[in-house]
Amino acid sequence: MVRSHILVCGGTGCHSSGSDKLFENFESELKAAGLADEVKVIMTGCFGLCALGPVVVIYPEGAFYSQVKLEDVKEIVQEHLLKGRLVKRLLYTETVAEDTILSLDNTDFYRKQKRVALQNCGVIDPENINEYIAYDGYMALAKVLTEMTPQDVIKEISDSGLRGRGGGGFPTGKKWSFAAAQPAGDKYVCCNADEGDPGAFMDRSVLEGDPHCILEAMAIAGYAIGSSHGYIYVRAEYPIAVKRLKIAISQAREVGLLGDNILGTGFNFDINIRLGAGAFVCGEETALLNSIEGKRGDPRPRPPFPAVKGLFEKPTIINNVETFANVTRIIRNGSAWFASMGTEKSKGTKVFALGGKINHTGLVEIPMGTTLREIIEEIGGGIPNGKKFKAVQTGGPSGGCIPACHMDIPVDYDNLIAIGSIMGSGGMIVMDEDNCMVDIARFFLEFTADESCGKCTPCRVGIRRMLEILEKITSGNGEMEDIPKLENLCNFIKENALCGLGQTAPNPVLSTLRYFRDEYEAHIINKRCPAGVCKKLLNYYIDADKCKGCTLCARNCPATAISGEVKKAHVIDNEKCIKCGACIDSCKFGAISKR
Amino acid sequence: MPERRFYNTGGSPKMKNLAELQALRDDMKTKIGVRKDGETRMRIVVGMATCGIAAGARPVLAACVKEIETRKLTDVVVAQTGCIGICQFEPVVEIYDADGSKTTYVHVTPEKVPRIIASHVVNGSPVVEYTIGANAN
Numbered sequence A: 001m002v003r004s005h006i007l008v009c010g011g012t013g014c015h016s017s018g019s020d021k022l023f024e025n026f027e028s029e030l031k032a033a034g035l036a037d038e039v040k041v042i043m044t045g046c047f048g049l050c051a052l053g054p055v056v057v058i059y060p061e062g063a064f065y066s067q068v069k070l071e072d073v074k075e076i077v078q079e080h081l082l083k084g085r086l087v088k089r090l091l092y093t094e095t096v097a098e099d100t101i102l103s104l105d106n107t108d109f110y111r112k113q114k115r116v117a118l119q120n121c122g123v124i125d126p127e128n129i130n131e132y133i134a135y136d137g138y139m140a141l142a143k144v145l146t147e148m149t150p151q152d153v154i155k156e157i158s159d160s161g162l163r164g165r166g167g168g169g170f171p172t173g174k175k176w177s178f179a180a181a182q183p184a185g186d187k188y189v190c191c192n193a194d195e196g197d198p199g200a201f202m203d204r205s206v207l208e209g210d211p212h213c214i215l216e217a218m219a220i221a222g223y224a225i226g227s228s229h230g231y232i233y234v235r236a237e238y239p240i241a242v243k244r245l246k247i248a249i250s251q252a253r254e255v256g257l258l259g260d261n262i263l264g265t266g267f268n269f270d271i272n273i274r275l276g277a278g279a280f281v282c283g284e285e286t287a288l289l290n291s292i293e294g295k296r297g298d299p300r301p302r303p304p305f306p307a308v309k310g311l312f313e314k315p316t317i318i319n320n321v322e323t324f325a326n327v328t329r330i331i332r333n334g335s336a337w338f339a340s341m342g343t344e345k346s347k348g349t350k351v352f353a354l355g356g357k358i359n360h361t362g363l364v365e366i367p368m369g370t371t372l373r374e375i376i377e378e379i380g381g382g383i384p385n386g387k388k389f390k391a392v393q394t395g396g397p398s399g400g401c402i403p404a405c406h407m408d409i410p411v412d413y414d415n416l417i418a419i420g421s422i423m424g425s426g427g428m429i430v431m432d433e434d435n436c437m438v439d440i441a442r443f444f445l446e447f448t449a450d451e452s453c454g455k456c457t458p459c460r461v462g463i464r465r466m467l468e469i470l471e472k473i474t475s476g477n478g479e480m481e482d483i484p485k486l487e488n489l490c491n492f493i494k495e496n497a498l499c500g501l502g503q504t505a506p507n508p509v510l511s512t513l514r515y516f517r518d519e520y521e522a523h524i525i526n527k528r529c530p531a532g533v534c535k536k537l538l539n540y541y542i543d544a545d546k547c548k549g550c551t552l553c554a555r556n557c558p559a560t561a562i563s564g565e566v567k568k569a570h571v572i573d574n575e576k577c578i579k580c581g582a583c584i585d586s587c588k589f590g591a592i593s594k595r
Numbered sequence B: 001m002p003e004r005r006f007y008n009t010g011g012s013p014k015m016k017n018l019a020e021l022q023a024l025r026d027d028m029k030t031k032i033g034v035r036k037d038g039e040t041r042m043r044i045v046v047g048m049a050t051c052g053i054a055a056g057a058r059p060v061l062a063a064c065v066k067e068i069e070t071r072k073l074t075d076v077v078v079a080q081t082g083c084i085g086i087c088q089f090e091p092v093v094e095i096y097d098a099d100g101s102k103t104t105y106v107h108v109t110p111e112k113v114p115r116i117i118a119s120h121v122v123n124g125s126p127v128v129e130y131t132i133g134a135n136a137n
Helices: A012-016 A019-032 A072-083 A129-134 A139-147 A150-160 A172-181 A202-209 A211-225 A239-254 A285-292 A321-333 A335-339 A372-379 A413-418 A437-451 A457-474 A482-496 A500-504 A507-515 A517-524 A552-556 A582-586 B018-031 B050-055 B057-070 B113-122
Strands: A004-009 A039-044 A056-059 A063-065 A188-193 A229-235 A270-276 A316-320 A349-356 A362-367 A389-394 A400-403 A427-432 A540-542 A592-594 B042-047 B076-081 B093-096 B102-105
Touching: A004 A012, A004 A019, A012 A019, A012 A202, A019 A039, A019 A072, A056 A072, A063 A072, A072 B050, A129 A211, A129 A239, A129 B018, A139 A211, A139 A321, A139 B018, A150 A172, A150 A211, A150 A321, A150 A335, A172 A211, A172 A316, A188 A211, A188 A285, A188 A321, A202 A211, A202 A239, A202 A321, A202 A349, A211 A229, A211 A239, A211 A270, A211 A316, A211 A321, A229 A239, A229 A285, A239 A270, A270 A285, A285 A316, A316 A321, A321 A335, A321 A349, A349 A372, A362 A372, A372 A389, A389 A437, A400 A437, A400 A507, A437 A457, A437 A507, A437 A517, A457 A482, A457 A500, A457 A517, A482 A500, A482 A507, A482 A517, A507 A517, A552 A582, A582 A592, B042 B050, B042 B057, B042 B113, B050 B057, B057 B076, B057 B113, B093 B113
Parallel strands: A004 A039, A188 A229, A188 A316, A229 A270, A349 A427, B042 B076
Antiparallel strands: A004 A056, A056 A063, A349 A362, A389 A400, A389 A427, A540 A592, B042 B093, B093 B102
16 A cells, blocks of 8 residues: 655765654654555665765655755655655756656766666665565575576676675685685685775665675575675674664574575575774784684784685685675676676776765766766766866775876776776775875875784884875975885885785875875975975965955964054964964955965 | 664564565565656556545545555556646546556546556556546536
8 A cells, every 4th residue: 555655865874964863754744644554664775875965765756855854854745745746946956857857867976877786775675674575685595596506606706707896806706616615614704894994885885775685695605615604794883784784684584594494495504793893904804804703803824815714714705795795686687797797807887985075975886997087077076166186096095096197097907906096995085186195195194004903014114104204294394315215115015014905005105106296396395285285384374465454364363373453464473373274264355375 | 873663574484495485575576666767657647736635536546556556566656746727627547658648537536446447557448438538528
């Protein structure tokens, strides 16, 4: 008896802008209007357009309401659900036509996207296993258990060309075949959900929007390598994801899709959750294994690789959340379908978390081979406030900055490495002319220096020394020999650090040195920060012609660095000035500038 | 996050084989049919302005939804619209075929709905005696 579904986004983005309250209000308003039996409210995962949250979508019309507030709920219920009239002022502007609404697929944000890993995000209720099953959930597991041998499964995954989505890009089928080749006995399947890159939220969105697909894929992996036990290592900072995973596991156990003798085939598989305390290094696979075992999260030397000697010294495969999310779809649709998307060496799609100076902050999934320009200008809607694009940072602290001249490069694993960055897990931070590239490099090094586990010297000491040099440059004390010193350290750490995190930590410095060396030189030679970010290199000036002598700036200056008489031009004493910018904000005549 | 009612699988016994999983999927598919974009064969639109509601459009809408569900017509959508200007004929139900042609049924009651759906929606032949053409005078 349900004629209409209200989908309220329950991803972390929309949740933090109050979507849980919206959900409750919809239920109570529907009840008050007597519609509770014919309209159903569903809390889903992320729709992707986080910049416009909270998002509410109403079917069958497919009306996409954005930035919905509590006080709008009554109007939507009364107008849309009772009288069938769209509430136009709340519709996402790109979907509004003359007197009908256009499909979301035709908007700039969604047109070039292809949702594979995010297929069910924003479509199903992640806390209801039956909705997942309605969208062919667990059919891939059923197919594997009833029609395929473990070798068939590995071949299918290998043929699809799927590569690890956590950052390394190692072929998934190959990883599985290594573990499958180990002698039978205890083996483990691990899911790496310890997403730690600043600005990345792809894995969180999959876990929140479609937790069952991870469980299903892990069971498939278990069948392929001969394992009956899985662990999901997820960070405790993702409370919604953890809660939905727990619900998903208990529901799957209840209906017998996890546990003993799944679907009467004699295959056993169960999954446990381990919460991470948020150390960045625990996203590194060997440190993650230590952490699951209850030990300190230090990386282990490789070899032996986890596929041979992993969790509890048993053969183990570790795959990232997004990798697993692709597995169920490959099994259902076939490897040829998956391999038909993407570029020659990078098949399928990739999810990116768009952030920074971009209009459509949010989650996008695009076929491999889409250009950066398409992602940033078309899907992302360009840079806000008419500013100029400067660079895009991919791969988080392990990645690099890509300048405007490489905007037309098709995004795949190998192309990004060739231009000095990496695919990484999928964070994409856009920077405009107001960002200082030396400061960005310093920011990422500060992060890796803090998060270094300290086990190996190149990472523990080397990164600290690099950070010191960068701080020296941004504070105006840099010397020209600092640049070759930095480069030496970068190359040494790259070759000698123990784990992937240390080896890639110099990337932000190397790539900014490669493309924005002039900014480093401006800091060192001219003692100037071209973007106006590095505080110690800035001086504030009052334009005597524009200043009316209103004294507002002098009254707002916390350091009493501004002097001058009423109705006469004021002056800033740059010795006293603490570069807080309060004067610029207070001046009504635009007379104060920094340079 | 406030605790939402925890979805209960109804204490259903564990699934024993593939056939049981398929049966559950097919059953669930009919329940989420409204969430499809652009894959519908037909649209049934009920006039739900003040005039329509006053004339009894709500039970008509409910009857439409119920009939669609019982017949498991997953490619048909039931929607509402506002006043189309023929208030004296309410409750009004319009059926849009895949080719965009429209049939307008007037003075619809819940009792008339099963016949309209069986004849028009399922078998493709409109119930002429209920249409506006037959009732204009």
